[in-house]
Amino acid sequence: MPAIEIKKGVYWVGAFDWDLRLFEGPIYHTPNGVSYNAYLIIDDQITLVDSVESRFFGEMLEKIESLIPISKIDHVIINHVEPDHSGAFPDMMKLIPNAKIHCTQKAKEALLKYYYGEEYNYNVVKTGDVLNIGKRNLHFIESRMLHWPDNMMTFVPEDKLLLSNDAFGQHLASSHLFDDENDMDMVMREAKTYYANILMPFAPLLIRKIEEIQKMDLDMDMIAPSHGVVFRKDPGRIIDAYLKWAKPEMNKKAIIVYETMYESTMKMARAIVDGLSSQDIEVKLYKADSSDFTSIFSEIVDAKAVLIGSSTFNNGMIPQISYFLEELVGLKPRNKIGAAFGSYGWGKGAVKKIEARMKEMGADLVEEGLEIQYAPSADELKACYEYGKSIGEKIQQSC
Numbered sequence: 557m558p559a560i561e562i563k564k565g566v567y568w569v570g571a572f573d574w575d576l577r578l579f580e581g582p583i584y585h586t587p588n589g590v591s592y593n594a595y596l597i598i599d600d601q602i603t604l605v606d607s608v609e610s611r612f613f614g615e616m617l618e619k620i621e622s623l624i625p626i627s628k629i630d631h632v633i634i635n636h637v638e639p640d641h642s643g644a645f646p647d648m649m650k651l652i653p654n655a656k657i658h659c660t661q662k663a664k665e666a667l668l669k670y671y672y673g674e675e676y677n678y679n680v681v682k683t684g685d686v687l688n689i690g691k692r693n694l695h696f697i698e699s700r701m702l703h704w705p706d707n708m709m710t711f712v713p714e715d716k717l718l719l720s721n722d723a724f725g726q727h728l729a730s731s732h733l734f735d736d737e738n739d740m741d742m743v744m745r746e747a748k749t750y751y752a753n754i755l756m757p758f759a760p761l762l763i764r765k766i767e768e769i770q771k772m773d774l775d776m777d778m779i780a781p782s783h784g785v786v787f788r789k790d791p792g793r794i795i796d797a798y799l800k801w802a803k804p805e806m807n808k809k810a811i812i813v814y815e816t817m818y819e820s821t822m823k824m825a826r827a828i829v830d831g832l833s834s835q836d837i838e839v840k841l842y843k844a845d846s847s848d849f850t851s852i853f854s855e856i857v858d859a860k861a862v863l864i865g866s867s868t869f870n871n872g873m874i875p876q877i878s879y880f881l882e883e884l885v886g887l888k889p890r891n892k893i894g895a896a897f898g899s900y901g902w903g904k905g906a907v908k909k910i911e912a913r914m915k916e917m918g919a920d921l922v923e924e925g926l927e928i929q930y931a932p933s934a935d936e937l938k939a940c941y942e943y944g945k946s947i948g949e950k951i952q953q954s955c
């Protein structure tokens with residue numbers, strides 16, 4: 557794809573990673589690929605905002621050189637140092653060693669550690685600092701922990717344009733760059749998955765940052781993140797969605813994730829689904845080893861309850877559930893009702909360990925864990941149904 561003009565004199569010069577299926581190592585599933593958005597602002601002085609992952613430096617260079625020789629770049633703004641945006645930095649700086657690099661103190665420290673670029677010309681910036689490049693004044697807004705401590709955004713008032721970096725992104729490679737050119741249901745689904753897996757741990761900071769930006773009363777009609785589509789038709793839609801997810805606004809919905817050895821825990825899970833459903837709760841049931849965790853975390857964002865089940869295995873959980881919980885606890889979903897269940901043979905263990913992890917993530921364990929030996933009898937399945945029903949009532953009361 558060629559460079560794309562998003563505002564007069566402002567160009568997208570990023571790259572699409574159509575084939576990427578795992579982001580941040582093995583963690584985040586990206587069935588629709590990823591894009592790395594970099595932007596070139598052509599003014600009296602020329603500015604590149606962010607770059608791309610190292611393998612895509614050639615593609616970015618080609619786009620830049622279709623507009624100007626890269627040697628003409630005066631300023632490089634590093635809104636975020638994570639290698640998906642800064643990977644091209646060393647190769648790029650070999651071609652523009654005299655360009656001034658604008659970034660936060662944390663970003664400078666990380667750039668030096670990642671890329672040993674001591675010889676370059678750094679300008680450390682903070683919220684309120686402004687860079688004049690001719691007709692435009694670029695305003696820097698620190699956005700710590702959205703997604704790393706070094707993050708910041710760049711606002712261009714003359715273009716009513718917020719270059720928001722990771723915030724408001726989606727992991728999505730699309731041949732159409734703008735919101736109004738895409739299926740927005742699909743874009744917002746990807747945006748929610750991205751929020752859940754990348755930014756949910758920082759929800760309180762995110763709310764504060766959005767409120768701070770709202771108080772700045774920025775005259776803005778476009779948000780261009782560093783991943784996914786650019787919001788030009790309705791930038792308010794993604795801001796409203798973020799506030800809803802970060803708050804979070806809960807639905808009468810329960811997510812059940814389980815793993816089973818001889819189907820006893822599976823039977824318990826299905827009876828619990830029936831009990832929850834009897835209270836008009838939307839339920840999604842996932843068997844851990846055949847489910848995509850990235851998508852489950854997205855579903856958890858607005859679900860009031862999370863129920864986890866496992867057979868006892870070696871006095872603990874089945875490893876797929878341990879792995880799931882390790883990631884879930886790290887994502888820090890807030891204000892959840894939690895519950896644990898599972899079958900055991902001659903010794904218990906799984907349910908207590910699941911409960912301990914759920915307490916770590918701050919879940920409100922509204923029912924004692926439900927444990928059944930060997931295989932559930934008809935009466936025990938009825939108890940599972942009642943267990944789901946009781947949790948369903950509590951969801952109804954709290955939403």
Ligand code: FEO
Binds near residue numbers: 638640703704783
């Ligand atoms: Fe897209 Fe935190 O990097």
